[in-house]
Amino acid sequence: MKRILVVGAHVGDAELMAGGVILKHTKAGGEVFIVHMSKGERGHPSLPPAEYAKQKEREALESAKLMKAEVIFMPYEDALIPNNEEARFKLAEEIRKIRPSIVITHWVGSYHKDHENTSRVVKDAIFLAAMQDLPIGGEPYSVSKLYFAENWEDPIDFVPEVYVDISEVFEEYRKAIEVHEFASGKFWGFKYVDYYTSLARIRGIEVRTRYAQALMPDKSWASYRVKVDLL
Numbered sequence: 206m207k208r209i210l211v212v213g214a215h216v217g218d219a220e221l222m223a224g225g226v227i228l229k230h231t232k233a234g235g236e237v238f239i240v241h242m243s244k245g246e247r248g249h250p251s252l253p254p255a256e257y258a259k260q261k262e263r264e265a266l267e268s269a270k271l272m273k274a275e276v277i278f279m280p281y282e283d284a285l286i287p288n289n290e291e292a293r294f295k296l297a298e299e300i301r302k303i304r305p306s307i308v309i310t311h312w313v314g315s316y317h318k319d320h321e322n323t324s325r326v327v328k329d330a331i332f333l334a335a336m337q338d339l340p341i342g343g344e345p346y347s348v349s350k351l352y353f354a355e356n357w358e359d360p361i362d363f364v365p366e367v368y369v370d371i372s373e374v375f376e377e378y379r380k381a382i383e384v385h386e387f388a389s390g391k392f393w394g395f396k397y398v399d400y401y402t403s404l405a406r407i408r409g410i411e412v413r414t415r416y417a418q419a420l421m422p423d424k425s426w427a428s429y430r431v432k433v434d435l436l
Contacts, residue, residue: 206235210305211274211354212296212327214286214319215245216261217385220268221401222354223309225371225378225418231273232374238303239269240277240296242323247283250392254283260386268384271377288322294341296330301343312353312421314361324353328423351423355408357400365419368408372415375405 209230213219219239220227227237244265246258262278269276277299281287300308308331313324328351333339335347355365371378382388382398390396408417 206233207306208236208238208304209307209309210238210240210300210303212240212242212308212310212323214242214311214317214323215248215283216241216243216265217245217382217388217397218311218320218356219309219354220272220382220385221388221397222311222356223418223420224268224272224381225374225405225416226309226354226369226420227272227274228374228377228381229369229371237272237274238277238305239265239274240279240299241265242279242286242292242326243281243283243319244278245283245387248387248392264385268381271381271384284319286319286322286326288325292322292326293330293333294339296326297334297339298342300330300334300348301341301346304346306349307352308348308350309352309354309420311356312359312361312363314363315356315359316361317358320356320359324359327351351425352420353423355404355419355421357404364421365408365411367420367422368412368417369420370409370412370414370417371405372409372417375402375416378405 211219244258244261246254249257310327311320311324315321388397405416
């Protein structure tokens with residue numbers, strides 16, 4: 206069974222854009238690790254960042270428990286996720302520890318700087334994780350496939366090509382994302398839960414199933430426009 210690593214810029218990103226995929230994989234007996242580059246601690250209209258960071262960490266752990274996934278928190282700040290060698294080396298080291306077959310992250314065509322930087326760091330970290338003689342802990346390791354998940358803030362030139370049928374885990378997916386307070390839309394008016402559940406319905410219709418999540422493969426690997434049961 207393949208091991209999957211999902212990397213999100215903020216707590217909640219990975220869960221919203223790939224939670225159905227995560228659940229489908231863990232329910233089939235696979236392992237999933239979620240890396241949060243930041244906690245998204247500047248996203249509350251009234252709580253101070255330090256206090257909201259604690260809430261976001263609790264939400265991340267609760268959501269991951271529902272999805273039977275493991276969680277890793279990186280040390281970066283919301284709105285300040287770097288696109289630099291330090292971040293690449295840190296993530297490359299996590300890749301060597303986890304040794305995933307598949308990595309899923311943000312598409313680079315984003316309106317959000319943190320999302321764009323995360324995408325670039327992930328792709329380069331995969332490259333570095335496979336290299337010899339670098340200041341990175343662990344044994345070199347090559348990831349088999351990189352996919353970009355669908356996120357409302359990352360739409361520029363995103364093309365859905367790989368569809369995962371999440372019909373059987375949809376209700377569990379919805380419960381896992383409802384754990385995140387911001388996802389209700391109460392802070393800024395954007396109803397994340399409604400958006401992502403509606404999107405899952407649209408993608409399901411496109412491939413003649415009830416609910417699906419769509420991914421875009423990195424062009425370094427072959428791409429297939431096809432519904433798949435498991436990545």
